[in-house]
Amino acid sequence: MLEGVDALDAYVSRFLAHLGVLVVLPPLVLVVVLPRDWISGLVLLVTAPVIPLFMILLGLGAEKLNRRQWLRLLRLSGRLLDGLQRLTTLRLLNAGDREAERLAEAAEDYRKSTMAVLRVAFLSTLALEFFATVGIALVAVLIGFRLLDGALGFEAAFFVLLLAPEFYAPLRQLGLDYHARMEALAAAERILDLHAEPPGPAGEERPVLGADITIECESVSFAWEPDRPALRDFSLRLVPGEIVALVGPSGAGKSTLLSLLLGLLRPQSGRVLANGHDLATLDPAHWLGHVAVVPQRPHMFEGSVLDNIRLADPDAGLDRVRAAAGLAAADGFIAALPRGYDTALGEHGETLSGGQVQRLALARAFLKEKAGVLLLDEGTAGLDRGTEASVADAIRRLAAGRATLIVTHRLATVRLADRVVFLEEGRIVEQGPRAALEADDGRFARLLSDAGLAP
Ligand SMILES: Nc1ncnc2c1ncn2[C@@H]1O[C@H](COP(=O)(O)OP(=O)(O)OP(=O)(O)O)[C@@H](O)[C@H]1O
Ligand SMILES: [Mg+2]
Numbered sequence: 001m002l003e004g005v006d007a008l009d010a011y012v013s014r015f016l017a018h019l020g021v022l023v024v025l026p027p028l029v030l031v032v033v034l035p036r037d038w039i040s041g042l043v044l045l046v047t048a049p050v051i052p053l054f055m056i057l058l059g060l061g062a063e064k065l066n067r068r069q070w071l072r073l074l075r076l077s078g079r080l081l082d083g084l085q086r087l088t089t090l091r092l093l094n095a096g097d098r099e100a101e102r103l104a105e106a107a108e109d110y111r112k113s114t115m116a117v118l119r120v121a122f123l124s125t126l127a128l129e130f131f132a133t134v135g136i137a138l139v140a141v142l143i144g145f146r147l148l149d150g151a152l153g154f155e156a157a158f159f160v161l162l163l164a165p166e167f168y169a170p171l172r173q174l175g176l177d178y179h180a181r182m183e184a185l186a187a188a189e190r191i192l193d194l195h196a197e198p199p200g201p202a203g204e205e206r207p208v209l210g211a212d213i214t215i216e217c218e219s220v221s222f223a224w225e226p227d228r229p230a231l232r233d234f235s236l237r238l239v240p241g242e243i244v245a246l247v248g249p250s251g252a253g254k255s256t257l258l259s260l261l262l263g264l265l266r267p268q269s270g271r272v273l274a275n276g277h278d279l280a281t282l283d284p285a286h287w288l289g290h291v292a293v294v295p296q297r298p299h300m301f302e303g304s305v306l307d308n309i310r311l312a313d314p315d316a317g318l319d320r321v322r323a324a325a326g327l328a329a330a331d332g333f334i335a336a337l338p339r340g341y342d343t344a345l346g347e348h349g350e351t352l353s354g355g356q357v358q359r360l361a362l363a364r365a366f367l368k369e370k371a372g373v374l375l376l377d378e379g380t381a382g383l384d385r386g387t388e389a390s391v392a393d394a395i396r397r398l399a400a401g402r403a404t405l406i407v408t409h410r411l412a413t414v415r416l417a418d419r420v421v422f423l424e425e426g427r428i429v430e431q432g433p434r435a436a437l438e439a440d441d442g443r444f445a446r447l448l449s450d451a452g453l454a455p
Contacts, residue, residue, distance in 0.1 A: 001194075003073065004187030011184030015177040022170040029167040036156045039146075040139045044167050047135035051128055051171045055178050058124045062179070065120060066186040069113040074190070076106045121179035128175030132168040139164045207277040209290055212240045213372035213403050215261060220270035222253075222260060230256040231426040233270070238403035240372065243396075245417030245434070246407045247447065253426040254407040255296050258375050261405070263287050274373075292371035292398075296378055296407075298361030300349025305334055305360065306341040308349070312364035321367065327394040328362035329387050355383050362391065366398060374404040392416055420444055 026048060034041035083090065083099050090096050143161055146152040215238040223229040230253040238244055246254050259265045260272055263279045272279045279287060292312070300308050309321050316324075318341065325331045333356055337343040349357050365374065376395070383391060388410075395406070396416055408414060414434070422430035422443050430443045437444040 001191065004070075004191050007180070007183040007187040008191070010177070010180040015174070015181045015184075018170060018173045018177055022174055025170050026167050029163050033160050033163055033167075037143070037152060037160050039142055040160045040164070043135065043139050043142065044164065047131070047138065048167070048171065051131050051168075051175060054127060054131065055124070055175060058120065058127075059178070059182060062117070062120045062124075062182050063185070065113070065117050066182045067189070069110070069117050070186045070190060072106070072110045072113050076103075076110045079103055079106050117179070117183075124178065125176055128172060132172045132175075135168055136164050206283045206286065207275075207281060209275055209277070209282070209286070209372070211370070211372055212401075213274055213290055214239050215373065215403055216273040216276075217257075217260070218271045218273065220257075220260060220267040220272060222256060222265060222267050224256070229426050231260070231267075234426070234428065235270075236421060236428075238373070238405055240403050241399075241401050242419060243399050243404045243406060243417045244419045244421060245414045246405060246421050246423060247409070247414060247444065248423035248429075250409075252423040254423060255377055256426075257423075258293070258295075258377055258405070258407060261373075261375060262291060262293060290371050291373045291375060292365040292368035292402075293375045294358075294361045294365050294377060298357055298364075300345050300352065300357055300360060302345065302347050304342050304344055305337065308345060308360055309363045309367060312367040316367055321363075324366035325360075325363045327366045327398070328359045329383075329391050329394070330356070330359035330363050333359070355387075358383065359387075359391070362394075366394070372402055374399055374402045375407075376405070377407045378409060388413070414448075422447075 026044075030041055030044060033044065080103060083103060090099050140161060143152060143157045147154065147157050215236075217234055217236045220231055220234045221229055222231045234253075234257065236244070246257065248254060256265070260267055263272075263282070263284055266280060274282065274287065274290075301311070306318070306321060309325060310316055313320075321341070322331060325334055334341060334343075343351075345351055349360075352360070365371075365376070374395075392413060392415070395413075399416070406413060406417065414420065417434050420431065420434045420437050421428055422437075424443070430437065432440075438448060439445070
């Protein structure tokens with residue numbers, strides 16, 4: 001992005017500025033030259049348009065090159081960032097050299113496409129310089145002949161000859177800056193993508209939700225890749241006060257469903273409704289304001305424990321943060337940190353254990369007291385049994401009056417649920433009241449007994 005902004009800088013401060021000069025200077029020269037020597041004026045007038053014409057022709061071909069170069073740069077930076085962030089993993093797998101090779105390949109790709117772009121840029125500059133020089137030469141030769149004939153006075157000839165290079169100068173400059181323009185256009189496309197309006201009806205009055213929320217999935221289908229649906233024809237109703245547990249093997253589509261409920265993904269067919277309003281018509285910020293969520297891989301940011309919990313509600317005072325942390329069984333370990341709630345967590349919360357991060361994420365959810373929807377993706381993973389029991393208690397309290405969906409592999413947490421939905425390969429294969437399913441001899445009961453958790 002930074003490279004892109006730099007490219008825009010050259011475009012705005014050079015190309016656009018010179019475009020301004022181009023509009024003023026050559027016409028001015030023409031106005032002065034024409035009355036003194038109309039033949040030279042005519043030569044200028046005829047040769048001038050050749051240069052922009054040529055530039056436009058070049059631009060058509062170079063545009064594709066520039067776009068490709070940007071993609072390569074993005075790929076290279078992505079690769080580098082990925083490698084740096086996963087440096088420990090790469091070391092552990094002894095894959096440092098292989099990764100370095102792949103990085104080198106990406107860099108080589110980028111070098112080649114840079115050279116291709118530069119080749120076009122230099123060639124076009126050369127050609128433009130050539131046309132400009134030919135123009136000046138033409139004026140000079142014609143003036144020379146007429147000087148010999150005595151058809152033109154020396155004063156006028158000298159004057160026109162001095163002005164001719166000035167006439168072409170802005171055109172040549174524009175040619176030099178032209179690749180700055182092409183680079184900038186390729187960069188601007190990416191930058192504007194970032195600004196793209198989120199999908200949804202703009203300008204229209206958006207629905208406003210009340211405190212109680214009922215979510216309905218109406219035959220929702222979603223595929224990350226064509227022909228490999230992660231969710232097929234999925235229907236589910238979440239009502240306030242009911243806890244639904246979503247269980248199923250890894251890769252069944254549980255986290256995908258949560259992303260759909262959060263409105264981060266849009267169903268490819270079917271609808272997700274909140275109180276009867278399609279999520280697509282809601283303002284995303286308004287919707288997320290109603291949802292307390294503990295994601296599967298919670299993220300902590302550089303900053304203090306307090307800041308990190310308070311992300312869920314920036315206005316919360318320390319007492320409310322403490323209460324939320326208490327409910328999430330996090331206050332104990334926070335108190336034991338060197339500076340308590342002011343302890344800095346470091347990048348990615350690297351100073352905490354996995355279970356501690358989970359509990360801070362849970363505290364965030366508890367801080368969102370007003371949210372009518374609670375979504376937990378293995379919110380109790382990484383906890384020991386004692387802690388899990390107290391957290392489960394807290395979740396039960398938090399879920400009161402809310403539409404709650406708990407995704408879990410840990411079947412102890414399933415005990416909280418009123419209803420269980422068993423998902424496999426994106427389809428519901430079993431669902432019903434938990435007690436009934438436990439008693440049944442179906443998939444869920446087998447899962448429980450496999451885990452040694454049979455009632
Ligand atoms: N960002 C993504 N891009 C492409 N495919 C994805 C992406 N996320 C998930 N998938 C695919 O979608 C399917 C469902 O994944 P999902 O994460 O929803 O499973 P899950 O039920 O949450 O599994 P787990 O219990 O292991 O968390 C999987 O086949 C997975 O490969
Ligand atoms: Mg998941």
